Amino acid sequence: MSPIISISHLAKTYAGGKTALRDISLDIRRGEIFALLGPNGAGKTTLISIVCGIVTPSAGTIFADGHDIVRDYRAARERIGLVPQELTVEAFETVWATVNLSRGLFGKPPNPALIEKVLRDLSLWDRKASQIRTLSGGMKRRVMIAKALSHEPRILFLDEPTAGVDVELRRDMWQLVRHLRASGTTIILTTHYLEEAEEMADRIGVIDKGELILVEDKPALMRKLGKKRLTLALAAPLAQIPAALAAYPLTLSPNKEELIYAYGENGARPGIGALLADLVKAGIVVKDLRTDESSLEDIFVGLIRRTP
Amino acid sequence: MNFHAIRAIYIYEMARTRRTLLQSIVSPVLSTSLYFVVFGSAIGSRISHVGGVSYGAFIVPGLIMLGLLTQSISNASFGIFFPRFVGTIYEILSAPVSAVEIVTAYVGAAATKSVILGLITLATAAIFVRMPIIHPLWMLAFLVLTSITFSMFGFVIGIWANNFEKLQLIPLLVVTPLTFLGGSFYSIDMLPPLWRDITLFNPVVYLISGFRWSFYGISDVGVAISLGMTLVFLAACLALVIWIFRTGYRLKT
Numbered sequence: 033m034s035p036i037i038s039i040s041h042l043a044k045t046y047a048g049g050k051t052a053l054r055d056i057s058l059d060i061r062r063g064e065i066f067a068l069l070g071p072n073g074a075g076k077t078t079l080i081s082i083v084c085g086i087v088t089p090s091a092g093t094i095f096a097d098g099h100d101i102v103r104d105y106r107a108a109r110e111r112i113g114l115v116p117q118e119l120t121v122e123a124f125e126t127v128w129a130t131v132n133l134s135r136g137l138f139g140k141p142p143n144p145a146l147i148e149k150v151l152r153d154l155s156l157w158d159r160k161a162s163q164i165r166t167l168s169g170g171m172k173r174r175v176m177i178a179k180a181l182s183h184e185p186r187i188l189f190l191d192e193p194t195a196g197v198d199v200e201l202r203r204d205m206w207q208l209v210r211h212l213r214a215s216g217t218t219i220i221l222t223t224h225y226l227e228e229a230e231e232m233a234d235r236i237g238v239i240d241k242g243e244l245i246l247v248e249d250k251p252a253l254m255r256k257l258g259k260k261r262l263t264l265a266l267a268a269p270l271a272q273i274p275a276a277l278a279a280y281p282l283t284l285s286p287n288k289e290e291l292i293y294a295y296g297e298n299g300a301r302p303g304i305g306a307l308l309a310d311l312v313k314a315g316i317v318v319k320d321l322r323t324d325e326s327s328l329e330d331i332f333v334g335l336i337r338r339t340p
Numbered sequence: 341m342n343f344h345a346i347r348a349i350y351i352y353e354m355a356r357t358r359r360t361l362l363q364s365i366v367s368p369v370l371s372t373s374l375y376f377v378v379f380g381s382a383i384g385s386r387i388s389h390v391g392g393v394s395y396g397a398f399i400v401p402g403l404i405m406l407g408l409l410t411q412s413i414s415n416a417s418f419g420i421f422f423p424r425f426v427g428t429i430y431e432i433l434s435a436p437v438s439a440v441e442i443v444t445a446y447v448g449a450a451a452t453k454s455v456i457l458g459l460i461t462l463a464t465a466a467i468f469v470r471m472p473i474i475h476p477l478w479m480l481a482f483l484v485l486t487s488i489t490f491s492m493f494g495f496v497i498g499i500w501a502n503n504f505e506k507l508q509l510i511p512l513l514v515v516t517p518l519t520f521l522g523g524s525f526y527s528i529d530m531l532p533p534l535w536r537d538i539t540l541f542n543p544v545v546y547l548i549s550g551f552r553w554s555f556y557g558i559s560d561v562g563v564a565i566s567l568g569m570t571l572v573f574l575a576a577c578l579a580l581v582i583w584i585f586r587t588g589y590r591l592k593t
Binding site: 046047084085086087088105106107108109110112114116118120121122123124125129132133134135136137138139140141179 | 342344345347348349351352355356359422423426427428430431432433434435436437588592593
């Protein structure tokens, strides 16, 4: 199946000389949730803004659902919805007016029934006649999502969708995103909340200093870069690790009461059974054990540190 | 052509106008009445007729033009400046709309409001003075053409301005003085020859002169020149707008 977005050798240098993106090539698969991670100023918003037509690229090509975003911008843009990072709303307009404006802008005829459904799905129906300035921050964020969904886009960009929203709304949004994906919408989100990417994404891209340093299926990424740790609580403190166990990457805790076994990076086989058997042979008694694994956040921080 | 987008922007902008309808109507009615009290009574008592037209009636086209120019610029400049100021311009830039469609919608809405206000000013003036409209179709043509031209000029100002101060700069410091000095309240034939020649460099002279001709059949300059100058100014504004969208000036980075 052809990718729904195909970015090829994209670069952006701003008029002031700042290079925001360097030779980015990326395909987004149809129907997936793609999370774009990166620190502040990495180029995430610039990348999204170029695809949506807000920023002009310096080099490279982008196709959205087979349409060149420059030469065939009408067909490309009508397939795309954008929820920007900033809460940019016209304070004195009503929810109903602003969402209907969005639908019209994207070339769709008025459809009150659809707008009603969108507003109901986002718990905004009761506030449809309210001026936006009277809404809470979370409600305003929902209005922006409603605007982006009003023209039934096939591709939805969510730029930091849950920045500054409370836990309940964040959960609601995750549910909404899953629902959209189930209905066939492709979703590209940027986030600082790695928990969000870990919870929702099918694939993850990491961007840093304008370069795409990694694109991977989330489970594969976790498998490849994720580390696991087995901590063995000993019945009696151990002065040092016996030579018979030298083949294992073991470390002794500072209080000498725990043995720590790190494994799992690059999909390595743990061999825990063999370790436990060798511990018994060495006369070491284990009274308890626990395992931990690295989160996406640990992986992300590790990746960013590796880039020069 | 994205007609749905044009319609959506137009309706949205007109709704903004409707929200301030009372203020929109009261303001021109009040200012027209004040101009009649100040200029019509005070100056009119010294100048009874200009070119065979009573002074009170003579200033009506100039008064309408004064309102038309300032309202057209103000409506259109605010219409596009505000989305830039609050950031909602992102939606217009990311929508499948062309520059022509954006300008048509914003300028169309601003010009509509200006024409309505012009007609309200005309109706208010009719309470104070009797005036013929010899060429009503030409009067409407000048009204609409000037509204479109200056709405387009306002659109350019709304894109150029990066703060509220700049938004007011040209209307207050350039357009209003040019309108006052462009024969709104006098015929340029009443000026000394040197000042008359200098005044001919003021583009507003041609707008007011042509508009006044449509009322009374009298003009400071030939009506064809007035029409030509209006069209030249329209073309200049159009060229500026096309350049703005081609280069993304103040819109895209």
